[in-house]
Amino acid sequence: MKTVLCYGDSLTWGYNAEGGRHALEDRWPSVLQAALGAGVQVIADGLNGRTTAFDDHLAGADRNGAKLLPTVLTTHAPIDLIAIMLGANDMKPWIHGNPVAAKQGIQRLIDIVRGHDYPFDWPAPQILIVSPPVVSRTENADFKEMFAGGD
Secondary structure (H helix, E strand, C coil): CEEEEEEECHHHHCECCCCCECCHHHCHHHHHHHHHCCCEEEEEEECCCCECCCCCCCCCCCCEHHHHHHHHHHHHCCCCEEEEECCCHHHCCCCCCCHHHHHHHHHHHHHHHHHCCCHHHCCCCEEEECCCCCCCCCCCHHHHHHCCCCC
């Protein structure tokens, strides 16, 4: 059986902007699992507010994807493919607010995946970078403030 790890933020977690969380079957890792079938195990590792490689000092827990990734890689090994969908939270003004920084953060994650010391000498997984959706204008006051300047 092949293993796919989906490593992301609130989009991977299933955050619903109208409140709560999307139903399990509606989250993108679950849709991927259904499309790939029983021969593949899809693991969703989503964390609201996760960044590529930047600290969020306003968050109540660590959201730095680069700090958390080595533990996640070891926890779920062996992994055949890691799909990384991060970068949207890097656009928050107090994080970095810069697409070049998000690109550099993604490169850091790629380097971690390739250079990680996997247990039992398992090989590094293939890497798929999934672009997050465009940060768009919204009337939601919280999101408007959170991503000010990110469009």
